[in-house]
Amino acid sequence: MKIDQTTVNDKKIRIRKSDLGLTLLVWLREVLDLTGVKNGCGIGACGSCTVLLDKRPVRACITTMDRVIDREILTIEGLTLSDGSLHPLQQAFIDAGAIQCGFCTPGMVLTAHALLLNNPNPSREEIRKVLTGNLCRCTGYQQIIDAVERATGYYQAKPKRVMKR
Numbered sequence: 341m342k343i344d345q346t347t348v349n350d351k352k353i354r355i356r357k358s359d360l361g362l363t364l365l366v367w368l369r370e371v372l373d374l375t376g377v378k379n380g381c382g383i384g385a386c387g388s389c390t391v392l393l394d395k396r397p398v399r400a401c402i403t404t405m406d407r408v409i410d411r412e413i414l415t416i417e418g419l420t421l422s423d424g425s426l427h428p429l430q431q432a433f434i435d436a437g438a439i440q441c442g443f444c445t446p447g448m449v450l451t452a453h454a455l456l457l458n459n460p461n462p463s464r465e466e467i468r469k470v471l472t473g474n475l476c477r478c479t480g481y482q483q484i485i486d487a488v489e490r491a492t493g494y495y496q497a498k499p500k501r502v503m504k505r
């Protein structure tokens with residue numbers, strides 16, 4: 341019998357039959373205890389639940405578990421570098437003052453990470469456009485755009501073919 345599984349932050353995880361009725365958001369938070377993914381609106385409107393599915397941003401609150409079988413999920417917990425230090429993009433958010441309450445931050449960071457993996461040298465306009473679906477009630481967005489710009493050097497320096505994080 342085939343066992344349903346998926347990869348979360350580089351680890352293969354079995355999906356139980358009873359998990360198939362859950363959203364990815366509930367599964368990550370309540371089954372795997374990965375609470376970095378946030379539940380803002382629950383209807384796909386705010387972006388706070390964004391995670392990467394095969395390196396593309398998805399809204400975990402409206403993603404059903406049948407869609408993640410045999411795929412690769414990256415959450416904010418998995419973005420941390422292998423030595424345990426913050427990813428340069430996370431550090432850039434801190435350095436640019438782009439975090440206030442922090443509720444939107446995991447979704448913002450992962451959406452920006454997906455952009456920079458594909459395009460390590462985006463214009464400010466491109467950054468703004470990609471992040472339009474991620475709402476922030478605190479920062480006024482400028483510092484968030486600044487943070488993504490600050491991190492571009494890291495992505496430019498790494499060859500694309502070896503880039504996972």
Ligand code: FES
Binds near residue numbers: 380381387388389390
């Ligand atoms: S919680 Fe998923 S988009 Fe708002």
Ligand code: FES
Binds near residue numbers: 438439441442444476
């Ligand atoms: S920092 Fe509070 S919602 Fe963005």
